[in-house]
Amino acid sequence: MAPQPVVTGLSPKEGPPGTRVTIRGEFLGTRATDLIGLKICDTDCLLSAEWKSPNKIIARTGPAKGKGDIIVTTISGGEGTSTVQFRAYHETIGPLKESAVWIEESPSHNFSWGRRTLAQSVLAQEDPLGLSIEGNEQKIPEDLRDLFPDASGDLSQENFSPSWFLLENHLATSFEDLKFGLGYLKRKVESQKEGQLSFLKSNAGSVIDQLDTLMNIRDKLQEDTRIYGTEALNVLEHSIENSITESQNIFTEVLLRKEKADSTRAVLFALSRHKFLFCLPNSVERRAQAGEYDIVVNDYARAKNLFGKTEIPMFRRVLEEVDERILQIRKQLHEKVVKMPQSVDQQKKLIKALISLEAQQSGTTIGDRMRNADPAWDAIEARAKYLECTFKQTFEQYASKDSAAQESMISNLFSLKKKKLTNFVTETKNRDSSNQPHSRVLFCEEICDIAASQLPDLWRLGQLYFTGELRGAHDPKPGDFKRMVLNAIEKFCAYLRVAILIASDLRALRQTTGLAWPIGSSSATHQFLPWISQCLRYTRITYATLIRLDLPSEALDIIQKLIDEIRIFCFSITFKRASDRCKKLGDEETWDMDVEDFPGATMLPNCLEKLLIETLDEAQNACMNPEIREGNLLEPQSDGQREVSQRLQEFLSTFCGVIDELAYQSHDEETPTHNVSQLIGYPNAHQSGLSSGRFWSSNVITWEQRMLCCLANCAYCNKSFFPHVGDIFVKYGYPLPTLAIETSRYSVNQLFTNLLEAYVEHKGDPLVGTIEPSMYLGRFQWDIEMEIGKLRPYAHECCDNLVGVYSEIYTISPALLRPILEPIVLTVSEELARLMSCVQEFSYTGGIQANVDIRLIRDALKFYTNETGKNYFLEALEAIKPPLNTEQLTKSDEILADVKNCMKLQLMCFAVKDP
Numbered sequence: 001m002a003p004q005p006v007v008t009g010l011s012p013k014e015g016p017p018g019t020r021v022t023i024r025g026e027f028l029g030t031r032a033t034d035l036i037g038l039k040i041c042d043t044d045c046l047l048s049a050e051w052k053s054p055n056k057i058i059a060r061t062g063p064a065k066g067k068g069d070i071i072v073t074t075i076s077g078g079e080g081t082s083t084v085q086f087r088a089y090h091e092t093i094g095p096l097k098e099s100a101v102w103i104e105e106s107p108s109h110n111f112s113w114g115r116r117t118l119a120q121s122v123l124a125q126e127d128p129l130g131l132s133i134e135g136n137e138q139k140i141p142e143d144l145r146d147l148f149p150d151a152s153g154d155l156s157q158e159n160f161s162p163s164w165f166l167l168e169n170h171l172a173t174s175f176e177d178l179k180f181g182l183g184y185l186k187r188k189v190e191s192q193k194e195g196q197l198s199f200l201k202s203n204a205g206s207v208i209d210q211l212d213t214l215m216n217i218r219d220k221l222q223e224d225t226r227i228y229g230t231e232a233l234n235v236l237e238h239s240i241e242n243s244i245t246e247s248q249n250i251f252t253e254v255l256l257r258k259e260k261a262d263s264t265r266a267v268l269f270a271l272s273r274h275k276f277l278f279c280l281p282n283s284v285e286r287r288a289q290a291g292e293y294d295i296v297v298n299d300y301a302r303a304k305n306l307f308g309k310t311e312i313p314m315f316r317r318v319l320e321e322v323d324e325r326i327l328q329i330r331k332q333l334h335e336k337v338v339k340m341p342q343s344v345d346q347q348k349k350l351i352k353a354l355i356s357l358e359a360q361q362s363g364t365t366i367g368d369r370m371r372n373a374d375p376a377w378d379a380i381e382a383r384a385k386y387l388e389c390t391f392k393q394t395f396e397q398y399a400s401k402d403s404a405a406q407e408s409m410i411s412n413l414f415s416l417k418k419k420k421l422t423n424f425v426t427e428t429k430n431r432d433s434s435n436q437p438h439s440r441v442l443f444c445e446e447i448c449d450i451a452a453s454q455l456p457d458l459w460r461l462g463q464l465y466f467t468g469e470l471r472g473a474h475d476p477k478p479g480d481f482k483r484m485v486l487n488a489i490e491k492f493c494a495y496l497r498v499a500i501l502i503a504s505d506l507r508a509l510r511q512t513t514g515l516a517w518p519i520g521s522s523s524a525t526h527q528f529l530p531w532i533s534q535c536l537r538y539t540r541i542t543y544a545t546l547i548r549l550d551l552p553s554e555a556l557d558i559i560q561k562l563i564d565e566i567r568i569f570c571f572s573i574t575f576k577r578a579s580d581r582c583k584k585l586g587d588e589e590t591w592d593m594d595v596e597d598f599p600g601a602t603m604l605p606n607c608l609e610k611l612l613i614e615t616l617d618e619a620q621n622a623c624m625n626p627e628i629r630e631g632n633l634l635e636p637q638s639d640g641q642r643e644v645s646q647r648l649q650e651f652l653s654t655f656c657g658v659i660d661e662l663a664y665q666s667h668d669e670e671t672p673t674h675n676v677s678q679l680i681g682y683p684n685a686h687q688s689g690l691s692s693g694r695f696w697s698s699n700v701i702t703w704e705q706r707m708l709c710c711l712a713n714c715a716y717c718n719k720s721f722f723p724h725v726g727d728i729f730v731k732y733g734y735p736l737p738t739l740a741i742e743t744s745r746y747s748v749n750q751l752f753t754n755l756l757e758a759y760v761e762h763k764g765d766p767l768v769g770t771i772e773p774s775m776y777l778g779r780f781q782w783d784i785e786m787e788i789g790k791l792r793p794y795a796h797e798c799c800d801n802l803v804g805v806y807s808e809i810y811t812i813s814p815a816l817l818r819p820i821l822e823p824i825v826l827t828v829s830e831e832l833a834r835l836m837s838c839v840q841e842f843s844y845t846g847g848i849q850a851n852v853d854i855r856l857i858r859d860a861l862k863f864y865t866n867e868t869g870k871n872y873f874l875e876a877l878e879a880i881k882p883p884l885n886t887e888q889l890t891k892s893d894e895i896l897a898d899v900k901n902c903m904k905l906q907l908m909c910f911a912v913k914d915p
Helices: 162-169 175-193 197-202 203-227 232-273 273-287 293-307 313-338 344-361 377-400 409-427 441-466 478-500 506-513 523-549 551-588 606-622 637-662 704-730 738-769 771-775 793-812 814-838 846-858 867-878 886-902 904-911
Strands: 004-011 018-028 037-039 051-052 056-060 066-074 085-088
Touching: 004 066, 018 051, 018 066, 037 056, 037 377, 056 273, 162 344, 203 606, 232 738, 273 293, 273 313, 293 344, 313 344, 313 377, 344 377, 344 637, 377 441, 377 478, 441 478, 478 523, 478 551, 523 606, 606 637, 606 704, 637 704, 637 738, 704 738, 704 814, 738 771, 738 793, 738 814, 771 793, 771 814, 793 814, 793 846, 793 904, 814 846, 814 867, 846 867, 846 886, 846 904, 886 904
Parallel strands: none
Antiparallel strands: 004 018, 018 056, 037 066, 051 056, 066 085
């Protein structure tokens, strides 16, 4: 918004109403229409305002009085302010004084009436004292309103103040002159004492003239009323209307006579020149039977041109007979036009003959019987209906082949189609052993051939119609033809969709299309799946044929949408078949650990990578590479991208299921090797495990080894392999399937956690369960004095069992040491804390022995102990009561050093951190 208007200058600064004022300032408006308000002394002066520039406005003052601001209002800046003021005052007004405003009359304005006419010279005196105001331009510096707040210097006002008047007009007049003026004023008042009768006497002639004029006007009005009545204009209007009606009647009668004479002359002239009309009925029938439609059209056109508008009854009867014969010929031609099948050229010839006959016969009573018949449009509709009927018959024919009653017809149909499908059969992999195409495949080939041959004929016939070559007098119907073509293409796509997209929602397809392919056996459906890419090829061939016709994009988009759906479905089927093959990878597992980057991982992920590359190659060749006018299925947020992500996720999820199945395979069949105690009569588990560091050379693989390899595979997939799968997709031009990769990593992490819990439970529970029985073997008690100097057997056994678990894990995958040993060590420390807290009191030597046992286990497993485990070990040491004194602690340190020296070999296993 612009700044507010500001008035900073004014010229002149005072004056009576109507004074021309020049206003200067800033922001007084950008143009004349921007000025919407101007007030001087709180009086609206907008009507007289003349905008000159943003800094200048010229206006005239209104009937204001006193001092006031000049307020300018604009659209752009709003209501403004003023730094100067204007003083408005009223001058004494006489009959000859110019004034810009109306001056209200008051009793003081009564002028004197004398015997003579109105004395203008007397009334024209401006000063009541009769003094000259020359030399009295000096003004009092003070504002007289401040000196006389309740008075006025105007002679016409009731609050007139003589002092104000003298100060304002005679400030420099001498006293002597004022006395002479007073005398003049007294004489003037005396002269006004005469009455108003003298005025009438002096103006009697004018008054009599006015009365005579009024009498003449009255007499003229009475005479007009007597002659024309009270409404003279109605009589004039009625006369004009009568003259118009009479002239029209005369002119119409003349035209009718002329038209009748012309008609009579035309009939006589036609009778003398066109005698061939009487032979025309037999002539057109004979020519039509011979197929000479051109001659029929020419003769009929000649007769219609000569006798089409005749009024002679004889000629009319002959012409009606000819029209009847032509109408029968038109009906015969119309039947031939709509009869299918036939070529477009044959239809074109018949339509042209019909259009010519229709053009000649239109407008007659007989011709009106077929006036709604448009031969070209009827031919288009007939061809469109024939196309839809052919689609339907073909669908019903091949759909019935899946029923048990007509299975014998497949071999006969295969003999007809075998030549066309021979090349595809030799190229397609994973096909049924019989290599016989499914009835759905044969249907797709047949319906695509129909569409590729008949849809162009329909479009060509329509183009001939709309270009005017085959169009008669009827208006074209582009909207109807467009819907007809779109409907034919939609039907074609609906049949293909029902036949090909067997994994779609059958109920939804049945509701939208009203079609349903008979549901066959699962083996028959499985036999059809490898042929989907061939069905896609048939559809693409038809699509390329239709593209060359220059069809509207709306029609081509329908087929493009179907092709995109088939491409996505083909990709989905390809990956489903790959998922089925992935389920069988477990049977091919050799348990060879040849992955250099991740020890313990087998070749199973590499087998999956080979299968994935084969699948992507197959999908790329079959459906993913776009052809002419096909979109990219991998657009962001598209159905294709979501399908790729979903299928990859299912594929990798299937692989996770294979790992899970391999991990628990034959777990129930094998005899589990629990880590039970040697002290109570059972062998140690780890001695039955590994004879050497590599077990894949043996024919027997234990469940523990299988579980460790599966854990290594899970960790390898999460860390390296699954991200590598994303790189493979990017290499083939797919967008990075981040969601599928992350979801699969989450799934494999969950599998890793489940397998880890199963393995830890399998190894840890028996190990922890032997601590208490071994500790109290032989009725051992902690409150009895005992021989000290070495480690208790239960502690020895606990360390040996952990060494066995360590060696088993390290042999397979050292990276799994911490994930597995840490929870086992935690349960061991918790069990020791529980057992120590259950002892009421320790003897002198019992406290030392317990301290040595716990500290040795704690120090041996320190690299695999978390904070919770450390707290449990500390809790076990603090549970020794009474607490050890300095002597006992010294003795405990000596014994612990000797024991560590003796168990150096066992402790070296845990001294090396996990990689």
